[in-house]
Amino acid sequence: MLQIKDLHASIHGKEILKGINLEVYPGETHAIMGPNGSGKSTLSSVLTGNPTFEVTGGEVFFNGKNLLEMAPEMRSWEGLFLSFQYPVEIPGVSMVNFMRAAVNERRKHNGEPALTAGEFLKLMREKQALVELDTNLVNRSVNEGFSGGEKKRNEIFQMAMLEPKLAILDETDSGLDIDALRIVADGVNKLKRPDNATIVITHYQRLLDYIRPDVVHVLYNGQIIKTGPPELALELEKKGYDWLK
Amino acid sequence: MNSNLQILQVANNERRSLYFQPKDTALDYHIVLEQHAGLDLYFLQDRTTQTHFQIDLNGENAELNIYGLAIAGGQQKIENHILVNHNVPHCKSNQLFKYLLSDEAVGVFEGKIVVKEGAQKTEAYQSNRNLLDGNVCHIYSKPQLEIYADDVKCSHGMATGQLDETALFYLRSRGIPEKEAKQMLRDAFVQDILDKIAEHNEQNIRKFKKNALPLRS
Numbered sequence: 001m002l003q004i005k006d007l008h009a010s011i012h013g014k015e016i017l018k019g020i021n022l023e024v025y026p027g028e029t030h031a032i033m034g035p036n037g038s039g040k041s042t043l044s045s046v047l048t049g050n051p052t053f054e055v056t057g058g059e060v061f062f063n064g065k066n067l068l069e070m071a072p073e074m075r076s077w078e079g080l081f082l083s084f085q086y087p088v089e090i091p092g093v094s095m096v097n098f099m100r101a102a103v104n105e106r107r108k109h110n111g112e113p114a115l116t117a118g119e120f121l122k123l124m125r126e127k128q129a130l131v132e133l134d135t136n137l138v139n140r141s142v143n144e145g146f147s148g149g150e151k152k153r154n155e156i157f158q159m160a161m162l163e164p165k166l167a168i169l170d171e172t173d174s175g176l177d178i179d180a181l182r183i184v185a186d187g188v189n190k191l192k193r194p195d196n197a198t199i200v201i202t203h204y205q206r207l208l209d210y211i212r213p214d215v216v217h218v219l220y221n222g223q224i225i226k227t228g229p230p231e232l233a234l235e236l237e238k239k240g241y242d243w244l245k
Numbered sequence: 246m247n248s249n250l251q252i253l254q255v256a257n258n259e260r261r262s263l264y265f266q267p268k269d270t271a272l273d274y275h276i277v278l279e280q281h282a283g284l285d286l287y288f289l290q291d292r293t294t295q296t297h298f299q300i301d302l303n304g305e306n307a308e309l310n311i312y313g314l315a316i317a318g319g320q321q322k323i324e325n326h327i328l329v330n331h332n333v334p335h336c337k338s339n340q341l342f343k344y345l346l347s348d349e350a351v352g353v354f355e356g357k358i359v360v361k362e363g364a365q366k367t368e369a370y371q372s373n374r375n376l377l378d379g380n381v382c383h384i385y386s387k388p389q390l391e392i393y394a395d396d397v398k399c400s401h402g403m404a405t406g407q408l409d410e411t412a413l414f415y416l417r418s419r420g421i422p423e424k425e426a427k428q429m430l431r432d433a434f435v436q437d438i439l440d441k442i443a444e445h446n447e448q449n450i451r452k453f454k455k456n457a458l459p460l461r462s
Contacts (some may be wrong), residue, residue, distance in 0.1 A: 005311075046419050051410075076420035088415040092433025102419040141433075142415075158419060175383070 008057035009046045016042040020224035029198045034219035044170045046083040077109040078167030083155040092141040127160040131187040149180035156187040168199045173207035185210030206236035255282040272296040280304030288313035295324045302336040313342035314438040318349035324353040331360040340371040346382035355388040371401040413457045
């Protein structure tokens with residue numbers, strides 16, 4: 001599904017990713033762990049096409065297509081989704097209009113007719129229930145005045161609405177208390193299917209108690225320096241990252 | 246300038262509102278508010294326009310609200326000069342003026358509030374927000390506040406920015422094309438002013454129905 005080959009990327013001329021190689025197949029859950037500044041968030045930004053970052057080398061294929069050539073919206077239509085570490089507040093843009101545009105633009109791309117107002121509201125209600133997202137939040141502007149936990153729940157709600165083939169969860173656990181963490185993780189697990197895949201980016205083992213990875217990678221200084229079974233996460237939790245350097 | 250000075254007096258306990266439409270491209274007003282008078286001014290501007298307003302709050306407990314939205318592109322120039330004088334105590338004024346500029350458009354906002362000596366318990370607020378959606382457009386903003394009384398609540402502020410790149414990327418990452426995403430952000434910027442005007446129109450319609458519609462015997 002996803003093939004990353006020797007990916008290099010930089011921001012403002014500073015190289016952050018120094019040759020990433022990674023393959024993700026349908027049905028898999030990968031965890032990427034690593035200390036601050038190792039390039040975890042840069043990787044998710046580059047994969048989703050954030051224009052702040054410059055790709056300086058390497059290739060990425062998503063379902064056989066050259067991902068790096070696509071505009072961010074095209075990547076979304078092709079089935080890529082990023083749960084943002086810091087979801088953006090957009091005053092004046094209502095959640096409903098935002099989601100209706102997102103869902104219908106994708107349908108247009110796939111040659112499907114736009115959802116009717118009734119169909120769309122039914123879909124919203126169904127997916128809201130999945131992450132226990134309060135209706136009064138859905139009636140507000142995008143993320144405006146949401147608490148940290150509500151923002152992360154809103155990310156998973158959007159993921160549920162868009163049903164991506166590959167979801168990247170960037171530090172989805174940061175700023176969540178244990179109840180919110182459970183709700184968010186439950187939502188992710190309910191969306192898991194044999195034909196989709198998940199990349200979980202996290203500092204801590206904690207989230208991986210709820211979302212079980214098939215494989216754990218350690219990102220350090222812009223490269224994946226170790227790949228192992230789920231137990232690797234436990235070892236990292238105990239020993240830190242220093243022993244791997 | 247080719248406009249004629251209009252003089253308007255809002256009498257004791259009177260409430261008025263003036264709604265200036267885009268075709269009102271040259272305005273020159275001197276307005277006086279008497280005791281307990283209320284005045285709301287609304288501006289929608291979308292072409293080259295020049296306005297001059299002097300508003301004197303001359304009676305205690307008078308209240309003034311100004312909501313303005315200026316949208317310009319091409320080589321249009323929108324200029325608003327607004328002077329508000331708090332001449333007596335216990336008056337309120339509140340201003341919000343937004344400019345959305347693109348291409349080579351130029352915006353000028355000169356807003357001055359003067360709180361005269363003795364005009365205690367004045368509340369005066371002024372906010373100028375500008376979105377420059379282009380690399381060549383300009384805004385000249387000059388908010389001024391002169392206070393000669395000591396027991397007042399006043400603030401003024403100006404903020405000018407470009408379309409929020411992080412918001413734009415967020416929208417695009419959800420599958421909203423760049424052009425539509427930019428349009429959503431432009432719409433979002435102007436929404437609060439349009440809501441104010443819609444609210445005002447609804448009030449007028451309600452009042453009209455209540456006064457004009459019932460059977461008269």
